[in-house]
Every structure is written in structure tokens, then in C-alpha cells.
Amino acid sequence: MEIHEYQAKAILADYGVAIPDGGLAYSPEQAAYRASEIGGEQWVVKAQIHSGARGKAGGVKLCGHEREVAEAADELLGKRLVTAQTGERGKGVYRLYVEAAVAGESEIYLGFVLDRSAERVTIVASASGGMDIEEIVASDPGSIVRINVEPAVGLQAFEAREIAFAVGLDASLVPQAVQLMTSCYRAILDLDATMLEINPLTVTADGRLLALDAKMIFDDNALFRHQDVSELRDKSQEDPRERTAVDRGLSYVGLEGDIGCIINGAGLAMATMDMIKHAGGEPANFLDIGGGASPERVLKAFRLVLSDDKVKAVLVNIFAGINRCDWVAEGVVQALRQLEVPVPVVVRLSGTNVEEGRQILKEADVPVITAESLAEAGTKAVESVTGRAA
Numbered sequence: 001m002e003i004h005e006y007q008a009k010a011i012l013a014d015y016g017v018a019i020p021d022g023g024l025a026y027s028p029e030q031a032a033y034r035a036s037e038i039g040g041e042q043w044v045v046k047a048q049i050h051s052g053a054r055g056k057a058g059g060v061k062l063c064g065h066e067r068e069v070a071e072a073a074d075e076l077l078g079k080r081l082v083t084a085q086t087g088e089r090g091k092g093v094y095r096l097y098v099e100a101a102v103a104g105e106s107e108i109y110l111g112f113v114l115d116r117s118a119e120r121v122t123i124v125a126s127a128s129g130g131m132d133i134e135e136i137v138a139s140d141p142g143s144i145v146r147i148n149v150e151p152a153v154g155l156q157a158f159e160a161r162e163i164a165f166a167v168g169l170d171a172s173l174v175p176q177a178v179q180l181m182t183s184c185y186r187a188i189l190d191l192d193a194t195m196l197e198i199n200p201l202t203v204t205a206d207g208r209l210l211a212l213d214a215k216m217i218f219d220d221n222a223l224f225r226h227q228d229v230s231e232l233r234d235k236s237q238e239d240p241r242e243r244t245a246v247d248r249g250l251s252y253v254g255l256e257g258d259i260g261c262i263i264n265g266a267g268l269a270m271a272t273m274d275m276i277k278h279a280g281g282e283p284a285n286f287l288d289i290g291g292g293a294s295p296e297r298v299l300k301a302f303r304l305v306l307s308d309d310k311v312k313a314v315l316v317n318i319f320a321g322i323n324r325c326d327w328v329a330e331g332v333v334q335a336l337r338q339l340e341v342p343v344p345v346v347v348r349l350s351g352t353n354v355e356e357g358r359q360i361l362k363e364a365d366v367p368v369i370t371a372e373s374l375a376e377a378g379t380k381a382v383e384s385v386t387g388r389a390a
């Protein structure tokens with residue numbers, strides 16, 4: 001689960017990381033009021049969305065007057081901000097964070113990420129942080145330092161010092177840097193975060209290390225034991241299709257094409273995707289009904305897939321092991337009878353009770369296009385959309 005920048009900053013501040021003065025705003029008036037509360041002469045107005053790269057997308061605005069703060073807020077609120085990370089739909093801006101602008105002298109990148117294969121937290125740092133970090137990783141990988149933290153002993157002061165020197169911090173700042181990194185590491189362990197990123201981390205003119213941006217991601221499987229973290233969930237930032245699926249216990253991945261896919265298992269999803277693409281089409285989604293799916297579950301899956309108006313055909317591709325083809329067929333029949341299904345439906349069943357499943361489809365006399373093999377299913381789905389042979 002992702003959270004907003006202001007929420008991550010509040011958590012980090014609790015752990016002793018220094019952040020600029022700031023406050024949340026839901027309206028232009030409130031934004032101007034926050035600026036006056038914070039004081040000073042310059043502020044940044046920052047769109048709170050679950051995405052990075054906001055700066056380059058116009059989601060971070062530097063303002064020199066309270067009136068400008070209100071204007072920036074007016075421009076951002078209610079807008080869908082499209083960044084390099086959001087996809088073309090962008091993310092809705094409903095909250096702003098107003099912060100004292102800081103004249104930072106440097107922009108350091110500091111990231112902590114759970115490396116699942118190494119079973120350790122890896123710390124990644126670079127002296128050239130800021131908005132171009134992705135390009136720097138690609139063009140000058142040598143400028144990035146990495147340390148794997150040994151979980152039995154935790155982050156050691158000497159390791160933190162090594163990172164601090166590697167990113168070019170002055171010796172006078174090293175104790176602060178060690179404290180900051182230790183705090184971050186503790187926050188990750190305490191809260192079951194899988195990622196924590198400060199970019200940029202800056203050095204102020206008066207010699208303080210300050211986090212100008214913060215991002216945290218938490219392990220969904222551990223949220224049950226962090227009530228306070230799970231309350232930070234913001235459903236407005238999630239894909240509405242994926243959200244509905246999660247709320248119904250289905251697993252859904254939204255894509256950009258026009259063939260809705262109901263499948264079981266991630267491996268079959270990948271294979272189905274390949275087959276569709278091979279036939280010249282694009283999937284609109286993958287909806288995984290999982291193992292042991294009842295007819296009702298298949299019906300729910302149809303409802304969800306059809307709620308996306310980009311969908312021009314539905315492909316049901318089931319390889320039944322724990323599942324039963326007769327139940328899936330039953331669900332398909334129910335869907336075609338109970339729902340308005342305005343698009344062609346291609347069904348390919350194989351595995352447990354496949355003969356019974358096919359029989360049910362045949363006897364029900366519903367308008368389904370059946371397929372024997374995965375390749376045939378992909379081809380027929382694409383043909384049913386384009387109207388010509390794939």
C-alpha cells in the first residue's frame with residue numbers, strides 16, 4: 001500500500017527525521033491560510049497523489065506570495081495529474097501539501113528497499129538526487145552506492161557513515177546523517193514498509209539535513225497489524241477497477257487494451273496475454289478468479305470486466321485443476337442470461353470436468369464462441385473485436 005508524501009513525512013518526523021514546516025489543504029483558501037501559518041516568504045504547493053515525478057508534471061509549484069499559493073492550489077485541485085509514473089489516466093488531486101520552501105544546497109537521493117531475494121533491506125544513495133535520478137541511474141550507475149543491511153545486527157553506524165561520505169556530505173553532517181538513516185531503518189522494520197525513499201534530501205544553509213520529499217510503501221500482508229498505517233489508505237488514488245476487485249476478493253490488473261480476460265492463475269494470465277498479443281490484440285485487463293471458483297464468482301468476474309467500457313470482447317480461459325470446468329461454464333451461462341453482455345464472449349476450458357463444462361455451454365444455447373486451444377482462444381478473441389481473421 002502506498003501513502004501520500006505528507007503522511008510519509010509525518011511518520012518520518014515521528015522517528016526524528018527533519019522535515020520543512022508544512023500543512024495540508026483541501027481548498028485554495030486553506031492553502032493560503034497554511035502559508036500564512038507557516039510564515040516566511042516562499043512556499044511550495046505540492047499535489048498529493050500516489051506517484052513520483054510530480055515536479056516534472058507541474059505538480060510542485062514554488063510560490064512567492066500567499067495569493068500565488070491560492071492560485072497554484074486552484075489550478076491543481078480537482079485536476080488529474082499525469083506523470084511519467086501514472087499512466088495516461090493520471091491521478092486525481094484532492095489534497096495539497098503546503099510547505100515552507102527551502103533553499104537547499106544539494107539534492108541527495110536516499111532509498112531503502114526490501115530486496116526480497118536477498119531477504120535484506122538495501123540502502124541506495126546518490127549525490128545526484130532530485131528529479132533526474134532515473135536518468136542518472138541509467139547514464140552513470142557508478143555514482144550510486146548500495147549497502148545490504150544484515151538483518152541480525154541492523155544498520156551499523158559505520159555503514160551509515162560510509163554512505164554519508166560516498167554522497168559527499170561534509171564531515172560535520174555525518175552524525176546527523178547516521179541518525180537519519182538509523183531512524184529510517186527503524187521505521188521500516190517497525191511498520192513493515194517495503195520501500196522508503198527520500199528524494200531529495202537536502203542540506204540547508206545553516207547545516208541541517210532536511211527531507212524535501214518522502215515516499216513509503218507498506219507490505220499489504222502485514223497491514224493487519226498496523227491499524228494506524230492501514231488508516232492512511234486513500235482509495236481515490238487506486239484504479240477503481242482494481243479497488244472493486246480487491247473489495248470482492250478477486251485479483252485484477254487493469255491494462256490499456258480492449259479484450260477483457262477472465263483466467264485462473266498468474267501463469268495462465270501471462271500465457272493468455274502472449275497469445276492475444278501474438279494474434280495482434282491487446283488485453284484490457286486480467287481478472288484472476290483463483291482456485292475453487294463457484295459459478296457466483298464467475299458471474300461477479302463478468303460484472304467487473306464488463307464495467308470497463310473499453311472492453312470489446314471477453315475471453316474466459318480456464319485451466320481447471322482445483323477449479324471445475326462445469327462450475328465455470330455454469331457461471332458463464334448465468335452471466336450471459338442475467339447480465340446484459342453487449343460483446344462477444346470466447347470460452348476456452350480445459351482440465352477437471354471439461355466434458356461436463358462443454359456440455360453445459362452447448363445445452364444452454366447461449367451465444368459463446370468456444371475454443372479448444374489457447375492459441376485458438378487468442379485468435380478468436382482478437383477476431384471477434386476486429387471482425388477480420390487474425
Ligand code: GDP
Pocket residue numbers: 020044046051052053054055056060099100101102103104107130131199200212213214
Ligand atoms: P517529485 O517530483 O514527485 O519527486 O516531487 P518532489 O517533492 O521531489 O519535488 C520535485 C522537486 O521540487 C524536488 O526535486 C526539488 O528540486 C524541488 N522542491 C521540492 N520541495 C522544495 C523546497 O522546499 N524547496 C526547493 N527549493 N525546492 C523544492
Ligand code: MN
Pocket residue numbers: 052053130199200213
Ligand atoms: Mn521527489
